[in-house]
Amino acid sequence: MKSKFAEYSTEQLLEEKSFIEWVLLGMHNSEWENFFDDHPEIRPHEKAAREIIHLLQDKYEILDEVSVLQLWKSIDSFDNIHKQKIKKLTIRRRLSWAASVLLIVSLGTFGFLYFNDSWQNYRFASSEITESDESRMVLSNGEEISLKEDNSTIAMDEVAEQVIVNDSIIDLSQKMDAGKSEAKMNEVVIPYGKKSELLLADGTKVWLNAGSRLAFPTKFTGKKREIFLEGEACFQVAHNNEKPFIVNAGGLDIKVLGTNFNVSAYPTEKTVETVLVEGSVAVSRSKVIKLGNKETILKPNQKASFHKENNEMTLTDETDVDLYIAWTYGWLRYERESLESVLRKVERYYNVEIELPAAYPSDDKISGKLDLENSLPTVMGFLSDASGFNYRITGNKVLIDERLEKLPTR
Known part of the structure; x- marks a missing residue:
């Protein structure tokens, strides 16, 4: 273990992913044993953290997902319902960390929370892509618009409340419920053998590759510009210091202010790749609870590869990033x-x-x-x-x- 961990408290141990993996699954055994042998003063914290993990695992491992999330959101509720168990915890702050461990172990295994993409907070309304699919746009009200061309173009106009699909203009104001259009996502589905170009409401350009889906709002509100990708896309993001642009893809959050990059996040591939052409992006793992969630910062001509099987991120220098965006041409x-x-x-x-x-x-x-x-x-x-x-x-x-x-x- 690195020397910086020598100052670990009980709460910090509960935040360390590899420590919980060691307690629950026996992983990293020699690493943690050697660490505590070298730092015996940390043993009391290790014992307390281990007690919390096993205490919660033994009693709550069969809780359903909804109950667990409710407990996470309300520590006081958790306290009232399970006050007999909580008497064993002498520090109030420990309880919040115990709830985080509860959220992990009660879902069956620790890995579910960290590695399962089903925890993403968006579900595509459109059906999964099949060989018989046609290119289509699914409006937030559920109406589908056929994209008949192999290389379609879509442009969102939030001022006029219109979307221009190839040569057709669609009046969105007549299709959305008042006050609800901002809360829901539009989707573009591009089957195998086709491509599409999009101009989002903020001026961001998106090239969507074959076999991909993209979800995006009619206009961006709030403090961030957030979209969801399945498949491959190249982005030229309109700069906005006040609203970072976030691409959710393959279990990753890719955050930028204004830049040019490519993301490949096909469900069937073993890795999710982000290649930066210009600007700067921060790549991090999407999680409901961001315990120990670290960002990987990319510089131009670098590629971040997220390996799904082992939950690892690697960063490599690329001498020719044009290899990754040539498909747009x-x-x-x-x-x-x-x-x-x-x-x-x-x-x-x-x-x-x-x-x-x-x-x-x-x-x-x-x-x-x-x-x-x-x-x-x-x-x-x-x-x-x-x-x-x-x-x-x-x-x-x-x-x-x-x-x-x-x-x-x-």
């Missing part, structure tokens, strides 16, 4: 990227299913650039030449045969 660029990863992107762009042989090497890396205006056979022909495989296109499926020979990496 109709190109798919890749540099020493696995063939499997490139093919997943091709699937989304062309709305097809590509099958690789089970024995195909997963670490096969390729480099190049694809013009997404070309037909699927042209694109697959280029990839076939680069990787040395044969393929067959049957309806909506692309079947790849075993690689004929090992070609040098480009």
Whole structure:
């Protein structure tokens, strides 16, 4: 353990995620044991914190989610209902931290609160994207507007209370209930094989990639500009010092004032990637309770990758960020990227299913650039030449045969 933890109190131990994981799940065992051996003066705090965790776990592990959230919001209510247990806690402030532990353990496991994306405070009203979907906009009143073009454009006009969809003007004032339009979200659903460009009410430009959903208000009110993304989008955020722009995507909060960045947060991918082109962004894990929630600050030409399986964030320098935003210009660029990863992107762009042989090497890396205006056979022909495989296109499926020979990496 780092020396700075030597000053830990009971409350601070309860805030430390890895400590609770150690008590509940036996994780980080040697790390914490060595720490307390080196700092025996902290043992009384460790004992008190452990007692609180087990006390609450034993009695309240079967509480439903609604009850737990109510207890979190009202410490006094918790005190009245469970006063016999609370007599064991000699410090009033401990109770608030005990409630936070209760919120964790009563949901079944500690990991649920920290790692489960279902705790996001927004649920898309539109159905999940399927192969048969058409591009559409779902207004906050539930009305759906078909986006017939492959590359649609949408512009919100909060002054005139209108939305311009391609060449059509829709009067929102006639479709919203008075006083309620600001509280609900509009949604844009872009299926596989299509794209869209949006101009939000604050002047922010959004390029929405294939297989994505975006939720946004008709106009931004309050102290922040908050939207929700599933899939991939590139943002050029209008600067506003008074209202930070926040993208909720894949369990992350990405906060900016004005900048240009790309977010890839497809549910089927193992990582959520944020690439900064210019400006500055702060990336943090979305949680109902932000205990120990740290921000990762990105500088231009950096990428933050959030790994869903182990809940870790990595930060890397990128020499060519254009690789990540080339899709907004109709190109798919890749540099020493696995063939499997490139093919997943091709699937989304062309709305097809590509099958690789089970024995195909997963670490096969390729480099190049694809013009997404070309037909699927042209694109697959280029990839076939680069990787040395044969393929067959049957309806909506692309079947790849075993690689004929090992070609040098480009």
